[in-house]
Amino acid sequence: MEILQVVGVGIIATVLLVIIRKQRPELAVQLSIAAGVILFLFILTKISAILQVLDDLAHQAQINRYYLTTLLKIVGVAYIAEFGAQICRDAGESAIASKVELAAKIIVMVMALPIILALIETLINLLPQGGGP
Amino acid sequence: MDMLEIFQIAGIGIFVAVFYSILKEAKREELAQLLAIGGVALVTLMVIRLISELFTEVKSVFFLY
Numbered sequence: 001m002e003i004l005q006v007v008g009v010g011i012i013a014t015v016l017l018v019i020i021r022k023q024r025p026e027l028a029v030q031l032s033i034a035a036g037v038i039l040f041l042f043i044l045t046k047i048s049a050i051l052q053v054l055d056d057l058a059h060q061a062q063i064n065r066y067y068l069t070t071l072l073k074i075v076g077v078a079y080i081a082e083f084g085a086q087i088c089r090d091a092g093e094s095a096i097a098s099k100v101e102l103a104a105k106i107i108v109m110v111m112a113l114p115i116i117l118a119l120i121e122t123l124i125n126l127l128p129q130g131g132g133p
Numbered sequence: 134m135d136m137l138e139i140f141q142i143a144g145i146g147i148f149v150a151v152f153y154s155i156l157k158e159a160k161r162e163e164l165a166q167l168l169a170i171g172g173v174a175l176v177t178l179m180v181i182r183l184i185s186e187l188f189t190e191v192k193s194v195f196f197l198y
């Protein structure tokens with residue numbers, strides 16, 4: 001099964017990292033990046049399958065495609081930011097990691113704004129016009 | 134699941150570590166430094182290629198273009 005491969009790669013990469021960590025810490029960071037990338041590339045095929053199902057369901061439910069793509073963009077931005085921030089934190093640079101996460105939050109906020117505005121507009125339309133006393 | 138890159142990087146790391154100490158014993162500090170920098174450069178090239186592959190994949194999956 002796939003999980004066995006993933007765990008195997010993880011353990012082998014960890015063991016190799018421990019060997020290299022003492023003499024060549026800079027190569028150890030790059031080896032951990034490479035292992036992270038390989039593991040995620042393997043999972044990405046599964047994620048795209050899930051997203052395909054989500055896409056079809058949204059299509060059947062006549063949901064506006066724009067909202068789904070924005071949602072997926074936000075998930076993608078969140079993942080890449082977490083990937084980068086975690087690498088920086090592993091290398092000991094938590095200051096840079098927090099900056100990366102701050103930037104990611106702002107980018108996600110900017111992306112989510114149109115949806116929030118649309119939501120507020122629909123809410124306002126629901127309210128009775130000219131309201132009671 | 135190509136483990137090739139992981140083993141290549143680990144091999145380069147071990148190779149550089151061993152020859153670094155050998156060159157140090159042989160009183161060739163500058164050569165040892167050059168070897169270390171060369172190793173880092175080579176591994177960085179490989180890792181950057183992997184990261185660019187990851188980013189193109191993520192862009193296509195999450196419609197991030």
